[in-house]
Amino acid sequence: xxxxxxxxxxxxxxxxxxxxxxxxxxxxxxxxxxxxxxxxxxxxxxxxxxxxxxxxxxxxxxxxxxxxxxxxxxxxxxxxxxxxxxxxxxxxxxxxxxxxxxxxxxxxxxxxxxxxxxxxxxxxxxxxxxxxxxxxxxxxxxxxxxxxxxxxxxxxxxxxxxxxxxxxxxxxxxxxxxxxxxxxxxxxxxxxxxxxxxxxxxxxxxxxxxxxxxxxxxxxxxxxxxxxxxxxxxxxxxxxxxxxxxxxxxxxxxxxxxxxxxxxxxxxxxxxxxxxxxxxxxxxxxxxxxxxxxxxxxxxxxxxxxxxxxxxxxxxxxxxxxxxxxxxxxxxxxxxxxxxxxxxxxxxxxxxxxxxxxxxxxxxx
Amino acid sequence: xxxxxxxxxxxxxxxxxxxxxxxxxxxxxxxxxxxxxxxxxxxxxxxxxxxxxxxxxxxxxxxxxxxxxxxxxxxxxxxxxxxxxxxxxxxxxxxxxxxxxxxxxxxxxxxxxxxxxxxxxxxxxxxxxxxxxxxxxxxxxxxxxxxxxxxxxxxxxxxxxxxxxxxxxxxxxxxxxxxxxxxxxxxxxxxxxxxxxxxxxxxxxxxxxxxxxxxxxxxxxxxxxxxxxxxxxxxxxxxxxxxxxxxxxxxxxxxxxxxxxxxxxxxxxxxxxxxxxxxxxxxxxxxxxxxxxxxxxxxxxxxxxxxxxxxxxxxxxxxxxxxxxxxxxxxxxxxxxxxxxxxxxxxxxxxxxxxxxxxxxxxxx
Numbered sequence: 001x002x003x004x005x006x007x008x009x010x011x012x013x014x015x016x017x018x019x020x021x022x023x024x025x026x027x028x029x030x031x032x033x034x035x036x037x038x039x040x041x042x043x044x045x046x047x048x049x050x051x052x053x054x055x056x057x058x059x060x061x062x063x064x065x066x067x068x069x070x071x072x073x074x075x076x077x078x079x080x081x082x083x084x085x086x087x088x089x090x091x092x093x094x095x096x097x098x099x100x101x102x103x104x105x106x107x108x109x110x111x112x113x114x115x116x117x118x119x120x121x122x123x124x125x126x127x128x129x130x131x132x133x134x135x136x137x138x139x140x141x142x143x144x145x146x147x148x149x150x151x152x153x154x155x156x157x158x159x160x161x162x163x164x165x166x167x168x169x170x171x172x173x174x175x176x177x178x179x180x181x182x183x184x185x186x187x188x189x190x191x192x193x194x195x196x197x198x199x200x201x202x203x204x205x206x207x208x209x210x211x212x213x214x215x216x217x218x219x220x221x222x223x224x225x226x227x228x229x230x231x232x233x234x235x236x237x238x239x240x241x242x243x244x245x246x247x248x249x250x251x252x253x254x255x256x257x258x259x260x261x262x263x264x265x266x267x268x269x270x271x272x273x274x275x276x277x278x279x280x281x282x283x284x285x286x287x288x289x290x291x292x293x294x295x296x297x298x299x300x301x302x303x304x305x306x307x308x309x310x311x312x313x314x315x316x317x318x319x320x321x322x323x324x325x326x327x328x329x330x331x332x333x334x335x336x337x338x339x340x341x342x343x344x345x346x347x348x349x350x351x352x353x354x355x356x357x358x359x360x361x362x363x364x365x
Numbered sequence: 366x367x368x369x370x371x372x373x374x375x376x377x378x379x380x381x382x383x384x385x386x387x388x389x390x391x392x393x394x395x396x397x398x399x400x401x402x403x404x405x406x407x408x409x410x411x412x413x414x415x416x417x418x419x420x421x422x423x424x425x426x427x428x429x430x431x432x433x434x435x436x437x438x439x440x441x442x443x444x445x446x447x448x449x450x451x452x453x454x455x456x457x458x459x460x461x462x463x464x465x466x467x468x469x470x471x472x473x474x475x476x477x478x479x480x481x482x483x484x485x486x487x488x489x490x491x492x493x494x495x496x497x498x499x500x501x502x503x504x505x506x507x508x509x510x511x512x513x514x515x516x517x518x519x520x521x522x523x524x525x526x527x528x529x530x531x532x533x534x535x536x537x538x539x540x541x542x543x544x545x546x547x548x549x550x551x552x553x554x555x556x557x558x559x560x561x562x563x564x565x566x567x568x569x570x571x572x573x574x575x576x577x578x579x580x581x582x583x584x585x586x587x588x589x590x591x592x593x594x595x596x597x598x599x600x601x602x603x604x605x606x607x608x609x610x611x612x613x614x615x616x617x618x619x620x621x622x623x624x625x626x627x628x629x630x631x632x633x634x635x636x637x638x639x640x641x642x643x644x645x646x647x648x649x650x651x652x653x654x655x656x657x658x659x660x661x662x663x664x665x666x667x668x669x670x671x672x673x674x675x676x677x678x679x680x681x682x683x684x685x686x687x688x689x690x691x692x693x694x695x696x697x698x699x700x701x702x703x704x705x706x707x708x709x710x711x712x713x714x715x716x717x718x719x720x721x722x723x724x725x726x727x728x729x730x
Contacts, residue, residue, distance in 0.1 A: 096690060117519045153483070
């Protein structure tokens with residue numbers, strides 16, 4: 001097991017990465033203020049891992065309650081969130097009763113937001129069960145639910161007390177979900193680490209074959225980058241926005257198609273290609289860099305062609321992006337592979353790209 | 366105008382108290398990061414003050430949008446909160462678009478919670494229009510909505526950028542609402558300032574006659590006490606819990622009767638008497654002190670007799686109190702007038718009091 005520390009002005013917490021961690025209840029028990037916790041999971045994950053986690057915690061003397069939510073991004077809404085509140089109140093949970101998120105990004109985001117709001121804040125722990133959650137969403141304290149008009153529009157910055165990333169849990173992850181997680185992995189290379197991008201080009205086949213060592217290396221590398229960035233900018237006033245590479249476009253895809261039609265990672269992959277296309281149109285990155293990006297995402301089993309939402313709908317959806325300022329959408333764009341910046345982009349260029357004038361011509365040029 | 370500063374580890378903000386402040390748009394404009402804001406008000410307050418506030422802000426170059434909610438505690442729920450989110454998204458409001466709460470405690474709590482959650486946090490300003498909001502709820506950053514099973518169960522600690530308490534706005538406050546605000550004023554004397562309690566005994570008639578100087582003195586005194594307490598303990602880990610005097614019982618009354626049947630201040634008044642009764646039953650305060658408390662609350666036009674919810678329902682409702690620990694309800698009780706503590710109380714004593722054995726015998730002993 002390797003442990004990273006995420007250090008913030010007001011708190012710090014460990015990110016444990018390794019194998020066999022689900023059965024080590026002590027990793028969680030030691031950060032709980034009370035020998036009682038509510039585990040939040042979903043219908044897919046619960047049958048696989050819920051009882052093992054409960055047993056591990058019971059061995060540490062921690063009594064657990066559970067709430068099992070339906071699975072999927074389209075349930076990341078107030079009605080489902082309220083099921084967590086109902087369960088907490090019904091069970092008489094108190095301010096010191098912790099919530100434990102056992103699941104992927106949706107479960108983690110909702111459990112974190114429930115923890116942020118219940119009684120104005122209770123402790124919580126992340127046990128991510130998908131690659132996407134392990135490398136990205138479980139770390140850094142972004143929690144949220146969706147609004148029909150925008151992804152993650154309602155939420156909080158609220159940090160967990162610990163993150164437990166057990167590589168063994170990836171054994172049961174469907175291939176499509178594994179690929180979705182790899183989109184966020186590629187993101188880290190693209191936005192800030194050209195060497196890691198190169199490593200991914202060399203090792204994508206190993207990752208897709210679920211080689212545990214390769215996965216652990218990637219998870220640790222991404223978490224280290226994320227911990228470093230979030231440590232500098234917890235509330236996304238500056239550098240943290242770079243972690244949104246591909247997300248301005250990607251969130252529009254998710255909301256535009258209806259939440260859950262594309263997986264978040266799939267939308268981010270197509271979104272990163274649109275960001276790369278935009279960056280090339282601005283003369284910032286070379287066609288070679290776009291080709292490398294598209295090739296790597298394709299090798300990860302990800303879509304590289306965005307759905308056609310129509311330019312107007314694209315712009316309307318992106319206008320809700322959280323980085324927008326004074327009515328102007330801001331994008332995370334690439335100066336080169338491994339070097340991203342937040343920037344405005346001329347609407348006509350973005351429009352041309354969204355209309356397909358530049359899209360995915362990269363491999364054909 | 367007098368200005369107090371609430372100083373916290375991460376932020377500080379001014380509380381302006383005086384007359385004619387609603388028309389001084391600069392007090393708000395100077396704390397906005399963007400020349401655009403959304404004013405949230407309710408159907409009762411909006412016709413009285415909304416256009417004046419908009420005009421004052423327009424003079425400072427601030428464009429305002431508005432959302433007007435139905436009035437009352439029974440609307441302090443998710444459905445109504447969502448109307449704020451809908452309006453924000455429809456208007457394309459961004460992370461730098463501030464929310465301004467123009468109303469009483471319900472509008473302030475909901476607007477603050479909406480500001481805490483929208484895009485994970487946007488700036489907000491409190492313009493309290495009721496005495497209760499001016500002396501208590503607008504200061505200190507507690508925001509929340511109710512859950513059918515408990516008052517303020519879902520919320521956040523989220524601080525405003527400024528509080529504008531204009532005494533002139535109290536001119537239109539119904540008598541019943543004025544009395545409800547006086548309950549929180551009496552609370553400050555009871556929990557921590559015997560001299561102020563004495564001043565209230567001497568000046569209650571002036572306050573009920575809406576003498577502006579007396580009101581401003583009381584508001585400033587309460588805000589100073591609150592700023593001092595919140596400055597020591599923003600997240601209610603310790604001393605801040607004392608501000609809940611009367612609220613453990615009071616919240617049970619509100620939830621038990623259905624939100625909005627009793628005003629919050631009325632429930633707190635009856636709750637403070639129950640806390641006083643409990644304190645006397647424990648041998649902590651004298652019968653004289655209970656009589657003084659009851660007399661002052663009655664002079665403020667407040668109910669001093671709690672509704673009969675039945676002991677079992679009382680206990681069930683109070684078990685959700687946010688101060689509960691390890692299944693045990695904790696109360697704010699009185700060692701003397703001006704000296705409150707957080708303590709457990711034997712269930713049989715509390716039960717006896719809730720069953721009426723000790724209740725409101727004070728004036729008859």
